[in-house]
Amino acid sequence: MARPRREPRTVLEHLIQQRDRTYEEMAADFERLDERATISARHLARLARGERGTAGATPATRRALQALFGVPLDELLRPWVPTPTTTALATDGSLVLPSSGDERNIITMAAERARRFTLLAAESTTPESVDQLREDVQRLALAYPQRPLTELLGDLAETQDTLFALLERRQTPQQARQLHFLASVTSGLLAKASHDLADPHAAMLQARTAILCADQADHNGLRAWLRGLQSMVAYWAGRYAEAVRYAEMGTAFANQGSGTTTVWLPVSLARAYAALGNGDKALAAVRNAEDAWESVRPDDMDELGGICTFTRPRTLYYAADALAWLPNEADNAVSYSTRAVAAYSDTTDPAWAFGDEAGSRTDLAIARIASRQIEGAAEALAPVLDLAPEQRINGIISSAQRVHQAVTRAGLANDGRELIEQIEDFTLTPLKALPR
Template sequence: MAARRAKAFALTANQGNLTGEVMEQIHEDVRQLATDYPQRPLSELLGDLVQTQETLYTLLDSRQRPEQARQLYFLTGVTSGLLAKASHDLADPHAAMTQARAAYLCAENADHNGLRAWIRGLQALIAYWAGRLHESVKYAQSGAEFAALSHSTTSVWLPISEARAWAALGNVNQTHAAIRRAEDAWNEVRSDEVDELGGLCSFGRTRQIYYAADALAWLPSEAGTAQDYAAQAVDVYADTSGPEWAFGDAAGSRADLAIARIHLGQLEGADEAVSPILELAPENRINGIINSAMRVHKALSRSPLAPSGSELQERIEMFTRTPLRSLPR
């Protein structure tokens, strides 16, 4: 409480004339939110996210020097992007896209290619989980030009996101082509201002492996490769102290491993893979995790293993009855 009061004083003491110390504080607040987002329940962060966005909007309403205004637009764009992800996690794609559009407007005002590319990645993600797969492809492709200019890790994120959408559409050739483009993109990657915030703002090797597994799990003919990618991601995400650890991606990797094993006829292995997901507390049951669990359910329904897997399906159904969005806010 004392730290919040000190920050509020610093923001108002100079009547909108932002000092270097104040700008540093705002930047640190946004960096902390980006770092914490993949690793902490949304209920612990949402209040700070909303407050930070409101503070940034207020500062932008005041007259600022051009360089300060550019930095404020950049930080507002990142914060709005994090809130787009929050709305997505609460299964509200309309609100998520509204926040993303506001974030993209900030990226335009900041004239920041890395931020433009990152927002396009978020829009591709939101559309993918909402089942708007061609739209997801469009967003991923439209961000590629900005990613190439920024040389950020979005150069990898965008094509591997495109691969997931193509796979969900059943297009094997486009899936493999996008996976190869993502791997090749590492040759040109250099961290930019977005990457340096860390957490949700940067895309690392482990997330790439998880996304590849998530894509190939859609394709029964690729079950062996999907299992390899997913098992590798599960192993890395087992270390909860790792800098890339994210509870959502860890759960998604396990769901992909379960789906691959179902395609390979391994019911016991699928149960082993998915069981830790079903133990997650309701505050961690974000939209992507609920959807991933239901993908396991659907894969089992379409498999010859279905009669033997009814107990696992019932457990998944019980799990999905209390998603994060059902909790009081």
């Protein structure tokens, strides 16, 4: 009489049981997916029983597990909870649909498994796999300004790992250039993610890796965009002269093309010059950025969209950010920041970005404080202070702290005590403090 099967302890153990295969047979499948992915039957069994965490798994092993089961390793190691709609697998490994209720999850899982198989199981990179990766990178670029980083970081790291794994294999020159371009963009997104988590060291490391890949792709628009990222990281780290230097380096590449980086770099210069107290250069840079819109023609970076393209609302926000540093430009700061807040009022607009809207509102608050309008400043800042901790990225926290400083420097600490307390409470829980 056959012994009853043990209740599975993890999702991985459940899926292996559904396939009715031994751990030895499953471990043997790994090398067929990725020659660098090896795992012993004993190690696989311990993972399935929940005795080992994700830390001991190499990137290649994680990729192979996800390719085999269509689920990331973190999900595979979660405790298994039986439900009426639990996905089952036939003895040949094919999916068995439940009677109702969970079809969308099955479709998502199957699509992810197919994507991973297409990217990593083939002997050589195919045009289809490059197209899939470009679609993945574009999806992340579009989502980045509008969704919390906590929802994207895993996908970003996984996409970068996949691209690096493919670049370690032999590629045709054309495919190598395409993969280096995508790896550079993804590393740039991770540089921004590191900055948002208040880790400028990691941000610059990712940016340097991205620049190395951009050089291999030989793409000036990409080089210009990455220098803009470095300028942004340096600006928010308080290294304003360094921010100027990176923006000037990027300008040399941007001027060889006509993409929106030709706007981003001069208006980035404006912020850095203003923070250094050089009002004349800051105002000249704002004018240069506005004039640059007359000759913009979208390039490959702009075609990706999202964080990879610079928009007119962001121009208003950056200009407002620059003018907020300059006491003699209080009226212009109110004008630019008011227009920026209005430009970001429609959350369905593809150009909307929660971080840029928050920055525009903090600039408006600072401009109103310069006119001693504490109530107006509090009104401008209220939506920012309502942001969830998952959206409290480094730039937003820094911007809120600038409002705090503006209140105290204007001698309005008594009148603005409630606003000061609200800002202090808000900045106690930045995104970087959340468990990950």
